[in-house]
Amino acid sequence: MKTQVHLFSGFLGTGKTSAIRSLIAQKPQEEQWLIIVNEFGEIGIDGAVLSDNGIPVAEISGGCLCCTAGGQMSSTVQKMLAQQQPHRLLIEASGLAHAAGVIDELKAPEFRDALTISTVFTIVDPRQFIDPNYAANGLYKDQIGVCDVLVASKIDLCSPEQLAQFRQQAAQLFPPKALVAEVEQAQMQLAWLDIPVIEKPRYRIKTLPDNTLGYQSQGFTFPAGRNFDGERITQFFNDLPKLTTGLVRAKGVFQVLDTWVWLNWVDGQWGANQVSWRRDSRFELIAQSFDTDEIERRLQAALE
Numbered sequence: 093m094k095t096q097v098h099l100f101s102g103f104l105g106t107g108k109t110s111a112i113r114s115l116i117a118q119k120p121q122e123e124q125w126l127i128i129v130n131e132f133g134e135i136g137i138d139g140a141v142l143s144d145n146g147i148p149v150a151e152i153s154g155g156c157l158c159c160t161a162g163g164q165m166s167s168t169v170q171k172m173l174a175q176q177q178p179h180r181l182l183i184e185a186s187g188l189a190h191a192a193g194v195i196d197e198l199k200a201p202e203f204r205d206a207l208t209i210s211t212v213f214t215i216v217d218p219r220q221f222i223d224p225n226y227a228a229n230g231l232y233k234d235q236i237g238v239c240d241v242l243v244a245s246k247i248d249l250c251s252p253e254q255l256a257q258f259r260q261q262a263a264q265l266f267p268p269k270a271l272v273a274e275v276e277q278a279q280m281q282l283a284w285l286d287i288p289v290i291e292k293p294r295y296r297i298k299t300l301p302d303n304t305l306g307y308q309s310q311g312f313t314f315p316a317g318r319n320f321d322g323e324r325i326t327q328f329f330n331d332l333p334k335l336t337t338g339l340v341r342a343k344g345v346f347q348v349l350d351t352w353v354w355l356n357w358v359d360g361q362w363g364a365n366q367v368s369w370r371r372d373s374r375f376e377l378i379a380q381s382f383d384t385d386e387i388e389r390r391l392q393a394a395l396e
Contacts, residue, residue, distance in 0.1 A: 095207050099212045099238075100184045100185065100215065101215070102214050106246075106278075111213065111278040115182070123180065125182060129183075129184040173206055180285065181207070191212065192370060199370075210289070211289055214236060216244055217244075219254055220232075221258050233368075245278045246277075267369055270287050270288065297310070308379065311375065313374045319349060331390070338379050340380075352368070
């Protein structure tokens with residue numbers, strides 16, 4: 093049995109620690125959990141606080157987890173796993189370079205048979221989420237991008253208009269989230285730890301732009317660990333106008349040379365950026381018409 097790893101990311105004050113505490117309060121008695129936190133967290137979970145729960149806690153010192161996500165993170169996990177084989181490992185990342193880096197670290201060969209990356213959470217304040225200044229911040233974008241489940245905390249402090257704007261923007265995220273949840277005081281549901289996060293190889297895009305009546309859509313996913321060839325995927329995007337009729341949207345996240353890049357086709361041009369998403373490579377397409385099998389064949393041909 094592999095240990096399921098759950099990462100928790102989010103800005104200071106959004107409620108990461110409170111979220112983990114609420115899950116601890118619901119922990120099934122028969123399950124063994126481990127927790128790793130940054131000792132300079134907003135509230136600070138430590139051994140004394142959690143001793144009554146009987147859950148081993150490791151604190152990684154040195155400021156923020158990103159600075160120590162290499163050797164210290166790896167050795168801490170190895171040491172904890174050597175002492176017991178828990179059902180779950182909960183990790184509070186203090187920021188996000190951190191969560192993506194931790195995911196990469198925990199996918200190392202020495203953990204392949206011991207760990208599986210399960211649901212990743214990011215806790216946000218909806219008032220920050222809809223603020224353009226936050227949205228433009230690279231660290232904040234990474235925090236949003238890495239997660240499977242986006243949890244809006246402090247909704248009791250938001251106006252109806254703010255919540256409506258949050259819901260609209262969250263529904264447009266790419267890759268789409270497995271769940272967008274709204275909570276008060278970071279109170280989580282235990283069942284969220286087991287939300288399925290693996291997409292089907294092919295899927296229909298759930299929400300289409302309003303102006304795409306009569307258009308067709310298609311999404312494709314590829315397992316993490318399979319690299320795309322940079323030149324081939326670039327050529328694929330260059331050829332898209334010839335492979336489709338009435339191209340409206342084409343965007344994807346691809347693992348290339350063990351880094352992750354976001355490609356987006358807009359108004360006849362496409363651009364690329366690095367992203368923190370780590371779950372899978374995926375591509376989505378909206379156009380008047382295209383040959384789905386041919387698109388998939390070209391994507392497969394772009395794999396290394």
